[in-house]
Amino acid sequence: xxxxxxxxxxxxxxTSEDLMKxxxxxxxxxxxxxxxxxxxxxxxxxxxxxxxxxxxxxSFQTAMYRLGGKCLVFxxxxxxxxxxxxxxxxxxxxxxxxxxxxxxxxxxxxxxxxAAEIAEAPVINAGDGSHHHxxxxxxDLYTIWKARGRIGGLKIGVLGDLxxxxxxxxxxxxxxxxxxxxxxxxxxxxxxxKPEVRDKLGEMNINYVETTDLTNVxxxxxxxxxxxxxxxxxPDLAEYxxxxxxxxxxxxxxxxxxxxxxxxxxxxxxxxxxxxxDETRYAYYFEEARNAIPVRMALLKxxxxxx
Amino acid sequence: MGEGLLVRKIRFGTVxxxxxxxxxxxxxxxxxxxxxxxxxxxxxxxxxxxKLGRKDIVKIEGRELxxxxxxxxxxxxxxxxxxxxxxYEVYRKEKVSVPDYIEGIIRCSNPSCIxxxxxxxxxxxxxxxxxxxxxxxxxxxxxxxxxEEIVKQFISHMGx
Numbered sequence: 001x002x003x004x005x006x007x008x009x010x011x012x013x014x015t016s017e018d019l020m021k022x023x024x025x026x027x028x029x030x031x032x033x034x035x036x037x038x039x040x041x042x043x044x045x046x047x048x049x050x051x052x053x054x055x056x057x058x059s060f061q062t063a064m065y066r067l068g069g070k071c072l073v074f075x076x077x078x079x080x081x082x083x084x085x086x087x088x089x090x091x092x093x094x095x096x097x098x099x100x101x102x103x104x105x106x107x108x109x110x111x112x113x114x115a116a117e118i119a120e121a122p123v124i125n126a127g128d129g130s131h132h133h134x135x136x137x138x139x140d141l142y143t144i145w146k147a148r149g150r151i152g153g154l155k156i157g158v159l160g161d162l163x164x165x166x167x168x169x170x171x172x173x174x175x176x177x178x179x180x181x182x183x184x185x186x187x188x189x190x191x192x193x194k195p196e197v198r199d200k201l202g203e204m205n206i207n208y209v210e211t212t213d214l215t216n217v218x219x220x221x222x223x224x225x226x227x228x229x230x231x232x233x234x235p236d237l238a239e240y241x242x243x244x245x246x247x248x249x250x251x252x253x254x255x256x257x258x259x260x261x262x263x264x265x266x267x268x269x270x271x272x273x274x275x276x277x278d279e280t281r282y283a284y285y286f287e288e289a290r291n292a293i294p295v296r297m298a299l300l301k302x303x304x305x306x307x
Numbered sequence: 308m309g310e311g312l313l314v315r316k317i318r319f320g321t322v323x324x325x326x327x328x329x330x331x332x333x334x335x336x337x338x339x340x341x342x343x344x345x346x347x348x349x350x351x352x353x354x355x356x357x358k359l360g361r362k363d364i365v366k367i368e369g370r371e372l373x374x375x376x377x378x379x380x381x382x383x384x385x386x387x388x389x390x391x392x393x394x395y396e397v398y399r400k401e402k403v404s405v406p407d408y409i410e411g412i413i414r415c416s417n418p419s420c421i422x423x424x425x426x427x428x429x430x431x432x433x434x435x436x437x438x439x440x441x442x443x444x445x446x447x448x449x450x451x452x453x454x455e456e457i458v459k460q461f462i463s464h465m466g467x
Binding site: 087088089107108109110111113114117128129130131194195196199 | 417419420421422424426427428429436444445446447448449450451
């Protein structure tokens with residue numbers, strides 16, 4: 001599919017070939033992540049962060065600057081007309097007149113799709129409630145491809161809050177596009193994937209296993225994608241403490257894992273990965289965060305200039 | 308008591324028969340009929356039925372509804388049958404069937420969906436994932452809405 005002018009709402013709007021194209025351009029962009037390249041001069045990217053963000057917002061901003069473009073940014077709505085009661089629809093209509101592309105993060109699910117219906121400029125979803133976060137999945141998968149040379153055919157585990165986590169949902173779908181050998185969905189029973197996700201995995205013929213048991217599964221894995229277990233999801237604090245403890249990645253849990261296991265995390269982490277893991281060969285999460293720049297540069301280049 | 312004694316036959320219009328007992332008011336509501344349009348309408352509830360045991364019937368005089376309008380009834384009353392009446396005779400008889408795509412009329416079950424934010428103009432839109440059991444997928448947030456949730460919406464809407 002052509003990239004120019006394309007909206008990025010869900011990772012499932014893309015095929016594995018589309019994603020490979022982004023990854024190839026991203027690896028070309030690696031040369032410019034610190035020096036820049038003048039491809040998008042005079043182009044303006046609007047960054048509308050109705051919900052606060054650090055990594056996603058700053059990495060989109062950095063990517064646009066490195067491509068020679070400019071950004072219009074707000075993060076939080078306190079000093080905007082939204083605080084006066086302006087609707088999302090009107091905000092998008094206005095920004096559509098100013099910018100060449102719009103990046104949006106919003107707590108309401110479906111907000112990015114709605115924005116894309118209104119705007120003529122391409123809209124990139126940077127997270128809508130607990131729904132999707134497609135560009136996070138792109139950089140997660142790029143990290144795997146860069147390290148392993150392939151994504152398909154691997155044994156991939158996804159750990160944590162699979163019910164409300166938008167990064168985990170997008171990663172699950174994104175990894176599925178490449179047909180993993182087995183996809184392990186590891187979570188406490190109360191945070192299992194939604195039926196909607198299960199049905200899509202069924203439609204895609206994915207070999208997936210739902211389990212609560214990390215200790216045994218981890219030895220099988222090529223990739224472990226860790227996400228935060230959110231305290232506020234538990235009505236019972238004692239239950240939260242128990243679950244949190246059983247899903248903490250530390251050195252002793254890593255005994256007997258595959259030599260080339262990759263541990264990923266969309267960050268921010270709280271205590272689900274112990275800092276002692278940072279020094280091991282398995283830790284890829286800081287590189288993953290750095291990969292946001294070449295991947296988002298590649299995406300902006302493809303969407304604004306075409307293939 | 309025979310049905311004919313309860314409400315007389317209509318000359319022209321639409322009869323919605325075989326509505327599961329107790330659902331006639333929901334059917335009227337899902338058709339968007341509020342009562343102030345001036346439509347002559349009869350609602351018969353909990354009458355005898357050989358097929359269903361008990362059933363409801365709605366008779367709408369003077370208006371032939373199209374199947375596109377009527378198929379929406381299948382969301383809450385899948386057993387309903389439609390009789391188009393002309394000059395006291397059944398001119399056409401059809402069963403309702405769930406459409407593949409639904410826009411407006413019902414709400415997404417997810418309160419955090421963009422289609423449930425009052426001041427935004429995102430109209431609820433659904434793809435039908437399964438007709439039995441009925442499962443609708445929201446075009447915006449992709450959350451499922453079931454028949455039970457749809458029925459609840461119409462009940463709460465009526466303040467019953």
